[in-house]
Amino acid sequence: MRRRGVLRAAPALTVGILLLPIAAGLVGTLLPAFGYLPAIGGHTFNLDGWRRLADYPGFGTSVAITVGTGLLASSLAVILAFGFCASMHDRPSMRRLGAWLAPILSTPHSAIALGLAFLIAPSGWIVRALSPWLTGWTLPPDVATVGDPAGIALVLGLLLKEVPYLILMIVSALNQVPARAHLVIARALGYGPAEAWLKTILPQLYPQIRLPIYAVIAFSLSVVDVALILGPSNPPPLAVLAVRWFSDADIQFYFPAAAAATLLLLLVIGILIVWHGLERCAMLVGRRWIARGGRSGMATMAAAMATLMFGVAFALSVLAIVGMAVWSVADQWRFPDALPQAWSLANWMRRLDSLAEPAWITVIVGALATGVALCLVLACLENESRGHRRAGAAALWTLYVPLLVPQVAFLFGAQVLLVRMNLDGTLAAVVWAHLVFVLPYLFLSLADPWRAFDPRYAQTAASLGASRTRVFVAVKLPILLQPVLIACAVAFAVSVGQYLPTVFAGNGRVATLTTEAVTLAAGADRRVIGAYAVAQALFPLIAYVGAVLLPVLLFANRRGLRGYR
Amino acid sequence: MKRASLEPLHLVGVRVELAGQELIPPLTIEVEPGECVTIMGPSGCGKSTLLAFISGTIDPVFRATGRVTIGARDITMLPPERRHIGIQFQDDLLFPHLSVGDNMAFALPAAVLGRAGRRARIDQALAEADLSGFADRDPATLSGGQRARVALMRTLLSEPHVLLLDEPFNKLDAQLRHDFRRFVFEHAAERGLPTLLVTHDATDAEAAGGRMIGLARP
Numbered sequence: 001m002r003r004r005g006v007l008r009a010a011p012a013l014t015v016g017i018l019l020l021p022i023a024a025g026l027v028g029t030l031l032p033a034f035g036y037l038p039a040i041g042g043h044t045f046n047l048d049g050w051r052r053l054a055d056y057p058g059f060g061t062s063v064a065i066t067v068g069t070g071l072l073a074s075s076l077a078v079i080l081a082f083g084f085c086a087s088m089h090d091r092p093s094m095r096r097l098g099a100w101l102a103p104i105l106s107t108p109h110s111a112i113a114l115g116l117a118f119l120i121a122p123s124g125w126i127v128r129a130l131s132p133w134l135t136g137w138t139l140p141p142d143v144a145t146v147g148d149p150a151g152i153a154l155v156l157g158l159l160l161k162e163v164p165y166l167i168l169m170i171v172s173a174l175n176q177v178p179a180r181a182h183l184v185i186a187r188a189l190g191y192g193p194a195e196a197w198l199k200t201i202l203p204q205l206y207p208q209i210r211l212p213i214y215a216v217i218a219f220s221l222s223v224v225d226v227a228l229i230l231g232p233s234n235p236p237p238l239a240v241l242a243v244r245w246f247s248d249a250d251i252q253f254y255f256p257a258a259a260a261a262t263l264l265l266l267l268v269i270g271i272l273i274v275w276h277g278l279e280r281c282a283m284l285v286g287r288r289w290i291a292r293g294g295r296s297g298m299a300t301m302a303a304a305m306a307t308l309m310f311g312v313a314f315a316l317s318v319l320a321i322v323g324m325a326v327w328s329v330a331d332q333w334r335f336p337d338a339l340p341q342a343w344s345l346a347n348w349m350r351r352l353d354s355l356a357e358p359a360w361i362t363v364i365v366g367a368l369a370t371g372v373a374l375c376l377v378l379a380c381l382e383n384e385s386r387g388h389r390r391a392g393a394a395a396l397w398t399l400y401v402p403l404l405v406p407q408v409a410f411l412f413g414a415q416v417l418l419v420r421m422n423l424d425g426t427l428a429a430v431v432w433a434h435l436v437f438v439l440p441y442l443f444l445s446l447a448d449p450w451r452a453f454d455p456r457y458a459q460t461a462a463s464l465g466a467s468r469t470r471v472f473v474a475v476k477l478p479i480l481l482q483p484v485l486i487a488c489a490v491a492f493a494v495s496v497g498q499y500l501p502t503v504f505a506g507n508g509r510v511a512t513l514t515t516e517a518v519t520l521a522a523g524a525d526r527r528v529i530g531a532y533a534v535a536q537a538l539f540p541l542i543a544y545v546g547a548v549l550l551p552v553l554l555f556a557n558r559r560g561l562r563g564y565r
Numbered sequence: 566m567k568r569a570s571l572e573p574l575h576l577v578g579v580r581v582e583l584a585g586q587e588l589i590p591p592l593t594i595e596v597e598p599g600e601c602v603t604i605m606g607p608s609g610c611g612k613s614t615l616l617a618f619i620s621g622t623i624d625p626v627f628r629a630t631g632r633v634t635i636g637a638r639d640i641t642m643l644p645p646e647r648r649h650i651g652i653q654f655q656d657d658l659l660f661p662h663l664s665v666g667d668n669m670a671f672a673l674p675a676a677v678l679g680r681a682g683r684r685a686r687i688d689q690a691l692a693e694a695d696l697s698g699f700a701d702r703d704p705a706t707l708s709g710g711q712r713a714r715v716a717l718m719r720t721l722l723s724e725p726h727v728l729l730l731d732e733p734f735n736k737l738d739a740q741l742r743h744d745f746r747r748f749v750f751e752h753a754a755e756r757g758l759p760t761l762l763v764t765h766d767a768t769d770a771e772a773a774g775g776r777m778i779g780l781a782r783p
Contacts, residue, residue: 092625181658184622187645188652189672189723196646199671203662290663291670293677295646 007386010379015398017376018436021414022405026265028413032258039416040251049255053263056256058235066237067267069151070221073158077216080159080313081166083306086197086299089174090183097171099548101164104317106489106540108497110518111533113157113229115320117146118327118526120153123335125323131336140335147232154231158223160317162216163310166209172448173208177201190295194303199290203283210279211396215403217275218268222406225499225514229521238264242408243500247508258412265409272404321537327530347527355513355535362512362539365427365502366495369434370488373442377487380443381450382472385458399440411504418505425509433505434495442491449483479561481554485547493540513539571598572636574619574727574759579631581614581623589615591631594778596727596759601750603770604763606780612763615780616729619761620652621645635726635759651725651758653749655735657716659704665691665715666700672723690718694748710741717749721756728753730762734769746772 031037035046053059088094104112119125123140131137146153179201186196222239231237236244238260245257327333328347330340411433418424453476461471477484502515517532555561574596581589588611596602606612617623619633622645632641640648659668669687677683684700691699694714704712713733720728733749734742750773753760762773770777 178656178658181654181656182660184617184620184645184652185654185658186671187622188620188648188650188725189720190646190649190674192644192646200660200662204660287663287667291667291683292675293670293673293683294675 007379007383010376010383011395014376014380014439015395018398018402018439021417021432021436022401022410024417025410025412025414026405028416029258029261029265029409030413032254032412032416033262035255037254037258037416040254042255049257049259052256053259056235056241062235062238062241063263063267065151065232065235066221066239066264067271069154069158069231069237070217071271073155073162073220074213074217076155077159077162077166077220078213080163080306080310081170082198082202083194083303084163084167084310085170086194086202087303087307089179089197089201090193094171098168101168102544103321103537103541104161104164104314105168106493106544107317107321107537108493108514108540109157109161109223110225110229110497110499110514110521111324111536112160112317112320113226114517114521114529114533115322115324116153116157116160116316117229117521118323118529119316119320120145120156125319125338128336129338137336146230149232151232151237154227154237156313156316157226157230158220160313160320162220163313164317166212166216167310169209169212170205173205174201175448176208177204192295192297192300195295195299198299198303199286203286203290206279211400214272214275215400217272218404218406221268221271222264222408224408225518228518238267239406239408242412243503246408246412261406261408261412264406268404268406321533324530324533324537327526328534330527330530333526348531351528351531355531358511358513358516359535359539361427361510362496362514365430365434365510365512366492366539368427368431369438369495370442370491372431372435373439373491374484374488376439377443377446378484381447382476385450385453385455386468399443402436402440407500411500415504415507419507424505425507427510429505430502430510433501434498437498437501438491438494441494442487445490446483446487450480453480482547482551482561485550486544489540489543489547492543496536496540571726571757571759572638573597574761575632575634576619577632577634579615579618579629579633581611581618582628582630583611583626588627589780592778594761596761598759599754599757601753601760601762601773601775603773603775603777604761604780605765605767605770605777606763607765607782610780610782612765612780613731616652616731616761616763619727620650620729621648649724649726650729651720651723651727652729652731653717653720653733655732657704657709657712659712659716659719661705663704664700665696665702665704665707668704668715669700669719669722672719674724686722690722691715693752694718709737710745713737713741713745714748717752721752725758728758728760730760730764732764732766732769734764734766743772750774 032042033049035042035044035048056062117124121127122143122145124145127135127137127140182200183193183196186200187193191199224239224243227237227240231240235241242257242260242264245253245260326340329343329345331342331344331346333340414433415424418429423429457475457479458471461475462468466474496512497514499514499518502510502512506515513532513536517529517536520529520532551561576592576594578591578593579589580587580591592615594602604612604615614623614627618629621643623629632639634640635649659665660671663671666684666687669690670683673683673686677686687700688697691697694717696711696714699707699711699715704715707715730749734746737745746769762769764770
């Protein structure tokens with residue numbers, strides 16, 4: 001009976017772990033934004049922080065860049081993902097799509113951004129491949145392709161990760177819709193494949209991918225690591241500006257920093273509300289479009305274009321990672337050669353010592369955060385299946401809170417709390433900060449397969465005299481081993497990629513591969529950056545491959561389990 | 566509503582294989598306009614697969630050979646959306662995101678122009694199905710029989726050249742089944758559509774009143 005009590009408490013505990021620190025963190029950011037932070041002499045409420053923010057010379061541009069790049073990246077990501085699914089949904093290769101996208105999805109944003117920076121730089125791989133035979137350049141051209149003032153490189157960097165993410169969300173939401181039958185009907189009624197998908201499947205699907213889309217919008221507006229690597233720096237987007245001021249030696253900068261973080265939060269909320277309104281408009285217009293009964297080839301063409309663009313984006317992300325790998329083993333690589341003149345492992349040998357510690361920290365933090373998150377998620381799901389009560393929409397929104405609230409807006413306040421509790425800079429604080437982001441992803445990727453588990457297995461086992469604990473350990477977990485491990489791999493990858501939570505909770509004293517790589521981006525030797533980026537990509541990939549292979553090895557002669565993969 | 570242009574559906578030597586095993590032996594059938602041919606067989610004999618082949622949506626795991634023609638036109642290689650083949654399944658498959666009227670507007674050719682004109686055609690079709698005034702309803706609020714009738718009218722509004730019926734009466738209870746059967750066959754005959762019905766139910770086949778072809782389990 002006692003154990004059941006623990007299980008019952010799991011949902012509340014999980015919600016508490018997610019929401020309390022975020023709420024406290026938000027308060028801890030809001031108060032200083034209005035001048036209140038007694039620890040550094042802010043005893044009265046005032047608008048000085050806001051005034052200093054508005055007086056910053058690049059303030060207007062910074063807001064414009066934030067909104068512009070964020071909206072452009074997320075709407076392009078949505079369009080490309082829809083277009084890709086519309087034109088590829090009937091291809092047999094879609095069934096193995098997850099395996100294709102996994103390496104890109106598990107690679108941290110910052111690693112892909114570092115790779116992309118090398119690809120598109122004036123001295124980068126693309127220019128090298130075309131020089132000098134096509135361009136005639138023997139020296140890199142003097143243009144800013146990385147960190148361009150308009151933030152185009154930033155938009156591209158965000159797209160590379162967001163499109164595959166949305167495609168994966170769409171594909172998994174498809175299971176909830178009788179897509180195949182509806183497509184057969186629509187095609188029999190005279191609609192081409194892409195148009196049939198857009199008119200019959202997408203409207204049914206949209207409510208299920210709304211939250212992932214909102215998460216993409218919020219992320220694009222408030223991203224820090226990708227913006228540090230690819231975005232404009234003077235003025236930078238708001239999130240970067242806030243982080244820059246938060247870490248300024250002059251602590252009086254806390255006030256405008258908190259104001260900038262608060263403004264970012266308001267922008268995200270405002271834009272999500274506007275987007276929600278646009279959804280309504282799109283619904284009305286879409287109904288008209290559908291009711292007109294037009295069967296044109298336009299939709300097919302548009303979808304094919306989107307697919308082509310996604311193809312280019314996919315190729316860029318693969319090249320980005322490969323480029324980093326090549327740099328990490330390059331001995332000499334002068335412009336404009338397309339490949340290094342000499343290769344060697346000396347670079348890795350030299351870096352191993354300095355790589356070892358952040359790599360170790362990365363793995364420990366990732367494993368701990370994933371382990372804690374797994375226990376909580378399993379307890380929640382098991383409690384749910386015992387109570388026969390499904391978590392509702394409120395629970396789903398709760399899970400998305402950490403993905404919708406800009407990280408800067410609550411991490412600063414949370415750091416103030418950690419300092420007060422004397423926990424800042426500890427491993428525990430970093431694990432906790434990662435947990436806030438790891439937990440939602442682990443829950444979201446495990447919930448569907450867990451809920452699809454045929455309850456009759458458990459009933460059968462129980463009727464054979466097995467206790468609930470034994471049913472859980474001896475029946476459920478083994479049958480669901482594959483989805484459990486995949487969810488853990490996803491969670492681990494999320495942890496490896498965390499930049500800002502590590503910096504804030506670690507107070508700069510806990511270095512992971514990702515924080516090191518982002519710090520090096522500003523101007524270190526490309527060979528060093530390459531080694532860090534490759535290491536960043538490698539650990540999540542190992543976890544993913546392990547998650548796929550382990551059940552195959554354990555259950556090599558159990559064909560019946562394949563349905564659960 | 567009768568169109569003079571309707572032509573017979575012709576299956577020529579249609580044969581379906583699954584993993585090297587013959588599922589449907591070579592089959593040659595001609596269905597005249599206004600005629601309803603029934604293919605009878607137990608479940609698992611590949612009846613639905615045959616209809617999927619005719620409508621162009623067969624799963625690539627099957628290997629199908631033979632030709633499908635409508636009159637002189639060979640449609641075997643055409644994509645499903647260009648075959649003009651209407652199909653009715655046992656599930657009504659009304660789109661849940663669209664009203665009853667918009668479900669039908671989705672099917673109505675775009676050549677029918679103007680909101681008022683389109684609306685008139687849809688209202689007329691609904692009246693024929695005894696569902697006048699249902700255009701703005703959510704399909705989920707309709708009874709099973711009403712939904713089935715809407716689904717058929719939706720198919721007919723798309724002006725198909727051939728009608729395929731894939732056990733469309735299976736999920737209805739006895740009385741509804743009787744009524745809906747009559748509804749379907751009357752409308753198909755009235756429009757002079759070549760109609761192909763697959764079923765495992767002998768009373769369905771009798772009600773169709775046409776030729777019967779038996780398929781055995783392979």
